[in-house]
Amino acid sequence: MLKRKAYRALKAWKRFKTKQALLVDGARQVGKTFLVREFGQANYDHVVELNLLENVRAREALASAGDTAELFLRLSAFSDQPLVPGKTLIFLDEVQACPNVLTMIKFLCERQDYDYILSGSMLGVEMRNVRSVPVGYLMTETMYPLDFEEFTWAAGVGDDVWNEVRRAFEDGTPVDDYVHRRLLQLFHGYLVCGGMPDAVQTYFATDDIQRTRALQGGIVQMYRNDISQYAGDRARTVKRIFDLIPSELNNQNKRFVVKDIEGQSRIDRYDNDFLWLADANVALPVYNVDKPRYPLMLAMSSTKFKLFLADVGLLTYECGLDVVRSLLTDRTDINYGSIYENAVAQELTARRHRLFFFKNRSIGELDFLIEHQGRVVPIEVKSGKSYKRHSALSNALRTPNYGIERAIVLGETNVETEGPVRYLPIYMTGLLESGRRSLGEER
Structure with a gap:
């Protein structure tokens, strides 16, 4: 298991955040998914992970959600872990496949009952197609190859x-x-x-x-x-x-x-x-x-x-x-x-x-x-x-x-x-x- 400095940033986010989700971006293969998984397993009782590139049904379901209640209902439908308020991390990986999730994350964060981490590899290219990134509801950490x-x-x-x-x-x-x-x-x-x-x-x-x-x-x-x-x-x-x-x-x-x-x-x-x-x-x-x-x-x-x-x-x-x-x-x-x-x-x-x-x-x-x-x-x-x-x-x-x-x-x-x-x-x-x-x- 490789020790990464970015792990400290994830711990700082959990400690000091109020209602913000965390967006982890960076080039493909720099270790984003592995690090978030490791962090989730060490700091939460339950981790719900959805890969929006591989899971086509989940991607289509989230993309077509009409409001916050419908979005969360569909998230829970694809969860393989119990959603326990205050003890659950919801990890949405490869969000470049469904960039509108970035727009809707504000409404999920306002509930303040679950923590959210999003990750993706082509966000600098794909985010220009997003209608609006919610200011104040999204912190960003860029990962690089090992220094x-x-x-x-x-x-x-x-x-x-x-x-x-x-x-x-x-x-x-x-x-x-x-x-x-x-x-x-x-x-x-x-x-x-x-x-x-x-x-x-x-x-x-x-x-x-x-x-x-x-x-x-x-x-x-x-x-x-x-x-x-x-x-x-x-x-x-x-x-x-x-x-x-x-x-x-x-x-x-x-x-x-x-x-x-x-x-x-x-x-x-x-x-x-x-x-x-x-x-x-x-x-x-x-x-x-x-x-x-x-x-x-x-x-x-x-x-x-x-x-x-x-x-x-x-x-x-x-x-x-x-x-x-x-x-x-x-x-x-x-x-x-x-x-x-x-x-x-x-x-x-x-x-x-x-x-x-x-x-x-x-x-x-x-x-x-x-x-x-x-x-x-x-x-x-x-x-x-x-x-x-x-x-x-x-x-x-x-x-x-x-x-x-x-x-x-x-x-x-x-x-x-x-x-x-x-x-x-x-x-x-x-x-x-x-x-x-x-x-x-x-x-």
């Missing part, structure tokens, strides 16, 4: 190790050498396996890369099938973009330009084929800014962006078995730049950072830009030994009107400081939490 810390928990790494890592991060001191080497080794495994729960469990239970890759291949095909099912007449273009992500990340520019695919630069949130993948939680967009100045949203260009896959293991799968072999043998003479950057994008997104990058001829390219305490913090990602070569970062720090006071380099290094540049081991990416008092600056 690196969760991955190490699956490997048996305990909290004492991560407490040591956090102390080093906060104090600006090197991590114990043995711990450092162990976490770097596990990080290379994470780049291969990624954070999809089934892949992680297989990876550690069997030590069989071929079986892990077979699961990853199945997930990639599932995503392609979802595009065919949900993207409508745009499916061909969306699928083409999805298939191009690995090669685009591997080229020198590492970015999509809207007009390169569409022949135009106009973007509409739900008509744009690039953002369909982001709304489906399949891809992670990183937006270009004209200048690396705070606030970044005002400088954002919506027609140029990088697209990373939602799970780094799926990117490595697409790169082929030779890359897997090299990562697992800790070869440092190969450029894994796009794979490392995908892992960083994944970790930062899970920490609620909005992601940006910057590139021009005079400065160079800054891999990521995040905001912290009213300042822009550039992040350079290095996969090789030459992690202290970062001309773009140095150029940005020397540009007075950017207002950049410090920068972070993530790579195969221990904690180190040289002037305004903080060198952090790549496995510390997850400690760069949005809203955190410190981003590892020396005290």
Whole structure:
């Protein structure tokens, strides 16, 4: 059984909610259903679960309910558990198959006699068809693939190790050498396996890369099938973009330009084929800014962006078995730049950072830009030994009107400081939490 941080969010919802249902969204196969089941079994006497994608009769019955009384009557008709007020969780899974349930949940919550959790995988795409989402009656928790810390928990790494890592991060001191080497080794495994729960469990239970890759291949095909099912007449273009992500990340520019695919630069949130993948939680967009100045949203260009896959293991799968072999043998003479950057994008997104990058001829390219305490913090990602070569970062720090006071380099290094540049081991990416008092600056 995998330990997930999202479990804390479910417990907090149960403790602090008044009349709100909980909506758990995220990409397919990130572990939403399993986590809700585990939570329900541990915290309720009775759990009623309806999968609205698989149970066609239940879906049709709920979709055609005329009022709240009729809706609850039909829910009870499909229940295989007694409905005991105050002791029952009603779990509606795959609600994208019946999005009007989101509209009606308000009226069920007003009764305040049962708790409701809803879950779905394509809600960012499908929710635009919902008449209205009830404000004040629905809390949302987005789940992601396992982050690196969760991955190490699956490997048996305990909290004492991560407490040591956090102390080093906060104090600006090197991590114990043995711990450092162990976490770097596990990080290379994470780049291969990624954070999809089934892949992680297989990876550690069997030590069989071929079986892990077979699961990853199945997930990639599932995503392609979802595009065919949900993207409508745009499916061909969306699928083409999805298939191009690995090669685009591997080229020198590492970015999509809207007009390169569409022949135009106009973007509409739900008509744009690039953002369909982001709304489906399949891809992670990183937006270009004209200048690396705070606030970044005002400088954002919506027609140029990088697209990373939602799970780094799926990117490595697409790169082929030779890359897997090299990562697992800790070869440092190969450029894994796009794979490392995908892992960083994944970790930062899970920490609620909005992601940006910057590139021009005079400065160079800054891999990521995040905001912290009213300042822009550039992040350079290095996969090789030459992690202290970062001309773009140095150029940005020397540009007075950017207002950049410090920068972070993530790579195969221990904690180190040289002037305004903080060198952090790549496995510390997850400690760069949005809203955190410190981003590892020396005290």
